[in-house]
Amino acid sequence: MPQITGMNTLINHSLKFFFRKLFYSLIVLLGVITIVFFLFNVMPADPAKMMLGNRDNKEQIELINSKFYFDKPLHTQYLYYLNDLSPISFHKSPPEFKKYKEIFSFKSSVIVFKYPYLRTSFHHKNMTVQSIIINSLPNTIVLAVSSIILALLISVPMGILCALYKDKFLDKFISIVSIMGMSLPSFLSAILISYIFAFKFGWFTNLNVTGSLYIMNDDGSNNFLEIKNLILPTITLSIRPLGVLTQLTRNSLLDEIKSNYIFLARSKGLNMFSSIIFHALRNSLSSVVTASSGWFAGMLSGTVFIEYIFGWNGIGKLLVDSLIYLDFPLVMGIILLIATFFIIINILLDLVYTFLDPRVKIN
Amino acid sequence: MKIEINNLDISINKKQILKSAFLKINSGEIIGIFGDSGSGKSVFCFFIMGFLNNSVFKCSATSALFINKNYTFDFTSNSESLWCDFRKKYISIIFQDPTTSLNPTIKCGHQMEEYFYITKNENFARNKCIDLLKEVGIDNPKKIFNSYPHEISGGQKQRVVIAMSLLKNPKILIADEPTTSLDPITQRNVLDLIVKISKKRKLAVLLISHNIDLLELYCKKFYVYKNCKLFDFKTTTHKNHIKSKNLIQSKIRNKKFNSLFEEIGITNLRNIYSKNDFNISIKNLSVSFNKKNITFKALNDIHFNINSGEKIGIAGGSGSGKTTLGRLLCGLESNFSGKFYKNISFKKIQLVYQDPYSSFNPKIKINNIINEIIKVNNSPFSSLELLQLVGLDTEYLNFFPSQLSGGEKQRLSIARVLASSPDLIIFDESLSGLDLDIKYTILNLIRDLNIYLKITIIFISHDLNSINFLCDKVYIIKDGKIVDNFKTNNIKSNDRHLYTKKLLYSNSFIK
Numbered sequence: 077m078p079q080i081t082g083m084n085t086l087i088n089h090s091l092k093f094f095f096r097k098l099f100y101s102l103i104v105l106l107g108v109i110t111i112v113f114f115l116f117n118v119m120p121a122d123p124a125k126m127m128l129g130n131r132d133n134k135e136q137i138e139l140i141n142s143k144f145y146f147d148k149p150l151h152t153q154y155l156y157y158l159n160d161l162s163p164i165s166f167h168k169s170p171p172e173f174k175k176y177k178e179i180f181s182f183k184s185s186v187i188v189f190k191y192p193y194l195r196t197s198f199h200h201k202n203m204t205v206q207s208i209i210i211n212s213l214p215n216t217i218v219l220a221v222s223s224i225i226l227a228l229l230i231s232v233p234m235g236i237l238c239a240l241y242k243d244k245f246l247d248k249f250i251s252i253v254s255i256m257g258m259s260l261p262s263f264l265s266a267i268l269i270s271y272i273f274a275f276k277f278g279w280f281t282n283l284n285v286t287g288s289l290y291i292m293n294d295d296g297s298n299n300f301l302e303i304k305n306l307i308l309p310t311i312t313l314s315i316r317p318l319g320v321l322t323q324l325t326r327n328s329l330l331d332e333i334k335s336n337y338i339f340l341a342r343s344k345g346l347n348m349f350s351s352i353i354f355h356a357l358r359n360s361l362s363s364v365v366t367a368s369s370g371w372f373a374g375m376l377s378g379t380v381f382i383e384y385i386f387g388w389n390g391i392g393k394l395l396v397d398s399l400i401y402l403d404f405p406l407v408m409g410i411i412l413l414i415a416t417f418f419i420i421i422n423i424l425l426d427l428v429y430t431f432l433d434p435r436v437k438i439n
Numbered sequence: 440m441k442i443e444i445n446n447l448d449i450s451i452n453k454k455q456i457l458k459s460a461f462l463k464i465n466s467g468e469i470i471g472i473f474g475d476s477g478s479g480k481s482v483f484c485f486f487i488m489g490f491l492n493n494s495v496f497k498c499s500a501t502s503a504l505f506i507n508k509n510y511t512f513d514f515t516s517n518s519e520s521l522w523c524d525f526r527k528k529y530i531s532i533i534f535q536d537p538t539t540s541l542n543p544t545i546k547c548g549h550q551m552e553e554y555f556y557i558t559k560n561e562n563f564a565r566n567k568c569i570d571l572l573k574e575v576g577i578d579n580p581k582k583i584f585n586s587y588p589h590e591i592s593g594g595q596k597q598r599v600v601i602a603m604s605l606l607k608n609p610k611i612l613i614a615d616e617p618t619t620s621l622d623p624i625t626q627r628n629v630l631d632l633i634v635k636i637s638k639k640r641k642l643a644v645l646l647i648s649h650n651i652d653l654l655e656l657y658c659k660k661f662y663v664y665k666n667c668k669l670f671d672f673k674t675t676t677h678k679n680h681i682k683s684k685n686l687i688q689s690k691i692r693n694k695k696f697n698s699l700f701e702e703i704g705i706t707n708l709r710n711i712y713s714k715n716d717f718n719i720s721i722k723n724l725s726v727s728f729n730k731k732n733i734t735f736k737a738l739n740d741i742h743f744n745i746n747s748g749e750k751i752g753i754a755g756g757s758g759s760g761k762t763t764l765g766r767l768l769c770g771l772e773s774n775f776s777g778k779f780y781k782n783i784s785f786k787k788i789q790l791v792y793q794d795p796y797s798s799f800n801p802k803i804k805i806n807n808i809i810n811e812i813i814k815v816n817n818s819p820f821s822s823l824e825l826l827q828l829v830g831l832d833t834e835y836l837n838f839f840p841s842q843l844s845g846g847e848k849q850r851l852s853i854a855r856v857l858a859s860s861p862d863l864i865i866f867d868e869s870l871s872g873l874d875l876d877i878k879y880t881i882l883n884l885i886r887d888l889n890i891y892l893k894i895t896i897i898f899i900s901h902d903l904n905s906i907n908f909l910c911d912k913v914y915i916i917k918d919g920k921i922v923d924n925f926k927t928n929n930i931k932s933n934d935r936h937l938y939t940k941k942l943l944y945s946n947s948f949i950k
Contacts, residue, residue, distance in 0.1 A: 335539055339488070340540050340541070340600065341553075342488075343488060343532045344606075345557050346553075347520070354553070359542070359544055434543075
């Protein structure tokens with residue numbers, strides 16, 4: 077049964093690939109945690125005092141210090157933090173998590189299986205980091221996905237047009253526009269776009285100058301979805317990748333068009349346009365996919381300027397705010413999230429490569 | 440059907456590529472075009488296929504017509520839709536390099552089937568493709584149909600391309616050096632196939648090559664492309680050109696040497712190049728590669744002996760393991776079993792690669808390329824001397840590699856190898872892409888290196904003629920085994936192995 081064994085080896089390979097990637101990503105995450113943790117503790121600031129503000133007194137400071145382990149030596153704090161993050165953790169007394177499963181207990185010490193615990197925020201009183209992140213994560217994901225889709229939907233056809241009309245007027249025009257788009261800083265384009273389309277022509281477009289994906293009722297009772305607020309940030313965010321991806325598509329297509337297989341396809345009677353669509357495009361997409369995955373990961377980790385200017389409650393805005401208040405658990409949580417995004421996108425990228433090019437094998 | 444082209448001019452940026460060319464092809468004829476590499480034969484092919492970018496190339500002709508019954512097509516037409524229509528029905532092309540002429544991401548069969556989608560005639564498409572694959576001599580057409588191009592061999596790829604070109608049942612087939620990058624036995628098979636198909640289908644073939652023997656064997660008549668002109672088979676230029684080429688060919692066959700060193704007067708170099716005697720012996724040696732749990736033996740239990748001062752040839756088809764042997768001798772292959780004895784350091788063994796285009800860093804000047812090696816090895820000579828030695832103009836020191844022609848590049852790679860003052864040089868298919876006259880002079884250069892500098896030579900090639908010219912001793916490799924070894928004087932003896940005879944036959948293109 078050769079086919080079945082072939083299938084088995086394929087699954088075997090994929091599993092091996094997956095576990096190896098998982099192992100590497102855990103190492104990457106550990107490195108990120110370590111570096112950020114120690115960097116944060118180098119900073120000359122007292123989080124306990126910052127939390128209490130003007131109302132600090134000695135007892136309260138000591139209380140907070142013992143609650144958040146600030147009185148312990150640095151390496152102990154680090155181990156405690158890792159213990160909290162790890163899905164399998166050790167505790168001297170039954171822990172306070174909502175959900176956990178006991179694996180092993182001895183006297184009052186237990187080893188438990190749980191979700192990674194990111195602790196509670198210093199700044200936002202009594203809110204867990206998880207709940208804060210979950211509040212703004214959907215905003216960022218929606219914005220990033222819509223921007224990258226918009227960029228790809230426009231840039232790939234533009235690149236094809238450029239390649240088709242190489243050195244003609246259309247090619248030069250699109251190239252100039254895309255280079256302008258590439259070099260436009262996002263804070264400037266954000267201000268320009270919100271000024272023109274929401275302020276000047278607001279009467280016509282009916283768009284808001286600022287606003288997040290969910291906005292609150294006037295009486296603060298209910299959150300509701302406001303899709304139209306997505307339009308302007310999406311356009312702004314996609315301008316730069318649009319320029320880059322257009323040029324990339326054009327150049328890699330022009331490389332492919334010179335190949336013999338394109339001439340062979342044309343000798344079958346395909347015209348230039350169809351031979352680009354059916355033959356050259358797929359082979360030239362790998363560089364476009366690489367570049368756009370980089371942009372996408374960058375967008376997921378937050379785009380501070382755009383989120384600030386449009387008042388979009390995203391990860392980038394959250395990160396900057398938490399840095400200002402030295403809110404260590406929140407910063408750490410966001411950075412871990414960003415690192416995880418990058419890792420996931422890289423794994424997906426490898427899979428996309430194998431789909432695009434049969435010569436690339438998962439190995 | 441016939442093609443008639445009169446007074447065709449092609450120019451690029453006011454530089455003439457083709458001047459007042461005439462060409463006539465009738466159905467069923469095999470017409471050849473002979474020209475040196477880089478002379479612009481391919482431009483002519485592209486003109487007939489309509490692939491020339493008409494904003495760069497300027498083409499004009501008094502008449503350039505394809506006539507088939509009621510259908511007439513003008514080659515100087517600018518209309519893309521007319522061209523597509525013409526290509527769809529009447530004309531096909533086969534390129535030199537089968538590895539690049541198939542789309543790497545689409546299965547061979549789907550690339551063939553595509554033609555039926557283009558013509559909107561999808562009935563029995565798959566069966567017709569498989570029948571055609573069978574016709575071009577593929578044993579397991581269904582498997583090839585479902586394979587990606589990287590999964591099949593070069594010869595099979597070229598057959599797939601031929602099958603693809605036959606789908607439309609064309610009137611004319613253009614073959615642009617269709618076999619140059621294939622190994623000799625496959626080469627012969629593919630050419631025989633084209634002739635067979637041409638006879639069976641009354642197909643006109645325009646065969647373009649730089650191999651004059653091949654054209655003389657396969658074509659009814661052929662044109663010579665020289666100095667931007669196509670010379671008819673009756674003109675004296677045509678005859679003289681052929682004569683001079685044949686002269687060189689016979690010089691190679693009959694071992695007529697023409698020493699470059701004697702010509703420029705470098706005959707006493709032994710003082711600079713004091714060579715050490717050495718000996719390499721290989722016994723029961725095997726090299727195997729593991730790929731997906733399947734062990735592939737590149738070399739299988741070989742015996743081999745090299746003494747200093749020898750000229751040894753290694754011949755075999757592609758995939759026979761001759762490159763692995765070359766790499767092994769340079770110390771690039773460490774995964775072997777068996778006995779490998781040598782009293783010479785790997786530093787003194789150098790390799791000259793097949794492709795002179797990709798073996799140089801294009802951003803470094805020639806002077807620096809050579810000086811780098813001289814510095815590393817503390818060699819007692821300058822880059823200027825080395826260029827003179829290999830017969831290159833000393834002006835070239837300030838050039839970049841891309842400014843040299845293929846033959847000059849190969850001379851340069853010899854100079855670079857000499858810079859480390861080696862005792863043994865291995866030439867791995869180093870001359871296979873070169874024209875006959877350039878090949879002849881470089882073969883002589885290599886011989887000079889052996890005679891005047893006492894450098895030991897190992898010449899790996901599939902071209903038995905060159906090996907016969909250069910070497911004293913030949914090893915024939917097939918499937919990782921040495922099947923035959925002999926002195927070149929005995930090359931035509933009747934005791935030769937069957938495979939040797941086959942190689943000789945496919946090398947010679949003699950009726």
